[in-house]
Amino acid sequence: MKGQIHGVQLECVQGDIAAQEDVEAVVNAANAALQTGGGVAGALHRAAGSELAEAGAALAPIEPGEAVTTDxxxxxxxxxxxxxxxxxxxDKPEEELLRACYRNALKQAEEKNIRSIAFPSISTGAFGYPAGEAAAAAMEEVISQAPYLKSVQMIRFVLFRYEDWKAYDTAWKQAD
Structure with a gap:
């Protein structure tokens, strides 16, 4: 699914976050130590190499809702x-902390003049956030931030599981 929200291209695809060759930044659903883990973190760390964990170690630990950037x-x-x-x-309040992830990632992107960014479904794997609730919060937050974005021109949600893609597709239709 593709569309425009306040002049920003928005996409929702099923795929591998570590294989997004046409975006400038990918978002890692990280652990507090910014080290290799399962799911998204594992996929990104495997593809990026050991340097990613080394770069993350210098910035860790982070708190829920926070975002930091590495090469x-x-x-x-x-x-x-x-x-x-x-x-x-x-972690309470869950929805506010989840929204802060998306808001702070977009803030990091703006600070680095990033034009395109790909998000996974944050917190829906091992962290147990229900996909439908997470998708609604993520979509609402991204749409609310879109009018204020100056450098970010494209936002893509990359969902590995079909169930997550379906939840984001539904959330987008409901937010539209």
């Missing part, structure tokens, strides 16, 4: 923006 190393992108999403049922 992308062996990924086909220039930057990785690392966000720590909330653990559902533990």
């Amino acid at each position: 992308a190393f062996h990924l086909p992108n220039k930057y990785v923006i690392h966000c720590l999403g909330p653990v559902y049922g533990r």
Whole structure:
């Protein structure tokens, strides 16, 4: 699904976040230590090489909702923006912390004059956030930030699982 929101191209695709060759920055659904993990973090760290963990170590730990940026190393992108999403049922208030991930990642992108960014579904894997709720919060936050973006021209949600893609597609239709 593709469209325009306040002059920003918005896309929602099923795919691999580590294989987004046409975007300048990819977002890592990181752990607090910014180290290799499972899911998105594991995929990005494997593709980027050990330098990504070394760069992350200098910036860690981060708190839920925070975002920091490193080079992308062996990924086909220039930057990785690392966000720590909330653990559902533990980190409160969950929705505000999740929205802060997207808001702070976009802020990092603006500060680096990044034109294109790809987001995964933050917190829906091991952190247990229900996909539908996460998708609604993410889509609403990105749409609310779009009018204020100056350098970011394209935002892509890259969802590995079909269930996540469907949740984001539904959230987009409801937010539109």
